[in-house]
Amino acid sequence: MRNMKNNKNKYMPIKYVLKLYVTGATPRSQAALKNLKKILDEDYKGVYSLKVIDVIKHPKLAEDDKILATPTLIRILPPPVARIIGDLSNKEKVLLGLDLVVIG
Amino acid sequence: MKKLTNKANQHKIDLQALEESEARFRGIVLWSPDAIIVTDTKGKIEYMNPAAEGVFNRKVESFIGKDFGLPLIDDESTEIDIFRSGKEPGVGDMRVMETEWLHKKAHLIMIRDITERKKAEEELNEAKAKDEAILGCMVDGMIEMDQDWRIVTVNKAAENFLGWEDGGLIGKSWQDALLVQDDKGRIIALDRLPIQTVLVAREIEATDRYFIRKNGTRFPVAVTASPVILGGVIAGLIIIFRDITKEKEINRMKNEFISLVSHQLKTPIAEMKGYIENMLEGVTGDLTIRQRQYFNEMLEVCARAYRLISDLLSISMIERGALLVNMLPIKLGEIVDLSVKNFLGTIKKKDLVLSVSEKDKDVIVLADKDKTIEALNNVIDNAVKFTDKGSIVIEISGKTGYGVVEVKDTGRGMSREVLNNLFKKETVLGGEPIAGKGAGIGLYIAKSFIQQQKGDISVTSILDKGSTFIFKIPKA
Numbered sequence: 001m002r003n004m005k006n007n008k009n010k011y012m013p014i015k016y017v018l019k020l021y022v023t024g025a026t027p028r029s030q031a032a033l034k035n036l037k038k039i040l041d042e043d044y045k046g047v048y049s050l051k052v053i054d055v056i057k058h059p060k061l062a063e064d065d066k067i068l069a070t071p072t073l074i075r076i077l078p079p080p081v082a083r084i085i086g087d088l089s090n091k092e093k094v095l096l097g098l099d100l101v102v103i104g
Numbered sequence: 105m106k107k108l109t110n111k112a113n114q115h116k117i118d119l120q121a122l123e124e125s126e127a128r129f130r131g132i133v134l135w136s137p138d139a140i141i142v143t144d145t146k147g148k149i150e151y152m153n154p155a156a157e158g159v160f161n162r163k164v165e166s167f168i169g170k171d172f173g174l175p176l177i178d179d180e181s182t183e184i185d186i187f188r189s190g191k192e193p194g195v196g197d198m199r200v201m202e203t204e205w206l207h208k209k210a211h212l213i214m215i216r217d218i219t220e221r222k223k224a225e226e227e228l229n230e231a232k233a234k235d236e237a238i239l240g241c242m243v244d245g246m247i248e249m250d251q252d253w254r255i256v257t258v259n260k261a262a263e264n265f266l267g268w269e270d271g272g273l274i275g276k277s278w279q280d281a282l283l284v285q286d287d288k289g290r291i292i293a294l295d296r297l298p299i300q301t302v303l304v305a306r307e308i309e310a311t312d313r314y315f316i317r318k319n320g321t322r323f324p325v326a327v328t329a330s331p332v333i334l335g336g337v338i339a340g341l342i343i344i345f346r347d348i349t350k351e352k353e354i355n356r357m358k359n360e361f362i363s364l365v366s367h368q369l370k371t372p373i374a375e376m377k378g379y380i381e382n383m384l385e386g387v388t389g390d391l392t393i394r395q396r397q398y399f400n401e402m403l404e405v406c407a408r409a410y411r412l413i414s415d416l417l418s419i420s421m422i423e424r425g426a427l428l429v430n431m432l433p434i435k436l437g438e439i440v441d442l443s444v445k446n447f448l449g450t451i452k453k454k455d456l457v458l459s460v461s462e463k464d465k466d467v468i469v470l471a472d473k474d475k476t477i478e479a480l481n482n483v484i485d486n487a488v489k490f491t492d493k494g495s496i497v498i499e500i501s502g503k504t505g506y507g508v509v510e511v512k513d514t515g516r517g518m519s520r521e522v523l524n525n526l527f528k529k530e531t532v533l534g535g536e537p538i539a540g541k542g543a544g545i546g547l548y549i550a551k552s553f554i555q556q557q558k559g560d561i562s563v564t565s566i567l568d569k570g571s572t573f574i575f576k577i578p579k580a
Contacts (some may be wrong), residue, residue, distance in 0.1 A: 023185035023193045055187045063189055066170045068141075068160055069184040069196060069215070074173075081145055085173035086198060087182040097174045 016100065017077035023070045024056045032071035035088040053075040071100065139215040147174045150205055161188040161216050175200045175213050186217065192483050194219035244346040251339055253278045265347055267318035270531055285314040285322055310568065348577050363420040364415045373413060377406040415545050422552045429472040429556050433580035436500050436507040437465025439473065442478040457495035467502040470580040475553040482546035483573045485512050491515030502579065508576040518565040526563060527551040
């Protein structure tokens with residue numbers, strides 16, 4: 001995880017585009033949404049765009065993205081594409097898995 | 105040279121061992137019922153075992169080389185929702201371990217389908233929540249005990265009734281948590297408690313006792329106990345009880361009212377009866393045939409009313425525990441003769457055959473003469489009422505310690521349901537209006553009178569064939 005806080009170069013704001021696949025309102029889906037919103041609102045306010053896709057309502061989208069299980073969180077932009085699957089309660093693991101920088 | 109050969113041989117052995125190990129590993133992965141996915145360190149799928157097709161309901165070939173994702177695990181495993189093509193989603197338990205795959209670092213991901221287990225857990229939690237809601241809103245107290253008589257569940261109502269509002273009942277044994285008294289304030293022994301009866305006889309029992317609160321005060325209860333049976337074995341007991349203090353008070357007031365009213369009514373009825381008898385004897389002059397008929401009918405009405413009021417008075421005394429008996433030695437034959445003569449007219453009118461045995465008439469019992477005659481009157485009255493043809497046979501015998509009177513009729517008989525409720529004061533026999541029928545409480549009074557004298561009344565019956573009432577009174 002790269003921290004930009006002490007970087008002397010001029011800072012360029014990054015807009016992250018994320019996709020979160022969930023399954024209806026299962027406890028795992030609700031926990032994932034809650035955890036992710038917390039992480040994003042704490043450190044990425046205004047610099048992220050999150051699309052939440054319910055695989056029950058949009059199975060075709062899930063098939064196209066080759067989703068096997070949820071919660072699956074995909075970083076679309078900026079490249080490279082990264083994907084994590086499973087528990088989103090550990091902020092450090094989430095940021096590491098998606099290679100997100102901490103802005104602040 | 106020898107060194108080189110040994111090295112080559114060792115290498116061969118090591119290679120063989122490695123191949124065997126890999127073969128075993130492949131075998132485990134191939135035959136595992138859980139989905140096994142091998143990804144590179146970036147999450148790209150290198151391998152999926154055959155079981156994965158069943159778990160995800162998709163062909164594994166279409167996923168090789170695609171992204172699975174980096175698995176994030178909390179502690180040892182994590183739960184995920186399984187996306188199944190064309191089927192309901194499931195629930196999986198995902199575990200990850202670092203491994204090597206084709207000589208490169210890899211992730212080995214195991215996903216076990218736990219959908220059925222989760223469903224069962226949810227149903228269990230739902231059932232538990234429903235049970236707690238039901239227990240919480242129950243007005244009656246509920247106590248559940250295990251087979252060692254320890255309290256395992258108790259609802260709020262039970263805690264409040266027993267004065268354990270702050271808890272503390274769970275885990276306590278029956279003996280430590282509450283004592284049970286009878287209506288005379290005597291502690292009821294353990295083997296006579298309703299739970300013992302239920303555990304031995306496997307019956308549901310309703311009883312009338314007093315429970316002692318935590319602070320030592322007591323309150324009357326109506327109790328129902330029921331065994332918990334698992335696999336044919338008693339695994340515990342459930343007791344439902346309620347405080348019947350108010351009911352008892354209402355009952356007491358009712359009995360006192362009945363007693364008061366009955367006393368007040370008895371006198372004018374007796375006076376009216378007296379006047380009518382005088383007129384029939386000619387005290388006020390000669391009567392026409394028609395007038396005589398009317399007065400006889402009026403006398404019968406008075407007699408019925410007097411009997412009814414007497415019965416109500418008797419019930420009131422029985423329920424208040426105020427029934428007194430005057431026990432004296434008396435011949436059983438004498439009681440029978442005095443009772444039977446009240447029915448000779450009715451028996452003749454119905455053209456029934458009456459037979460009273462002469463054997464053992466001199467058996468002497470210890471009894472209250474008036475109450476025993478009244479009890480026998482009620483039984484013979486019942487036999488006469490419900491016998492339309494045939495006979496009524498009364499037999500006396502002296503069995504060990506008891507004088508016994510059997511009243512056998514060839515009447516309508518009674519069903520099991522009627523027999524089970526026969527001696528309760530709410531029961532009214534038959535189903536059609538019969539002239540002379542009282543309030544249906546005669547048999548209840550008869551049994552109470554005889555039981556007060558340390559005797560008992562029982563009955564056997566066959567529908568459409570007849571009934572036999574059996575009196576047992578202790579010998580003098």
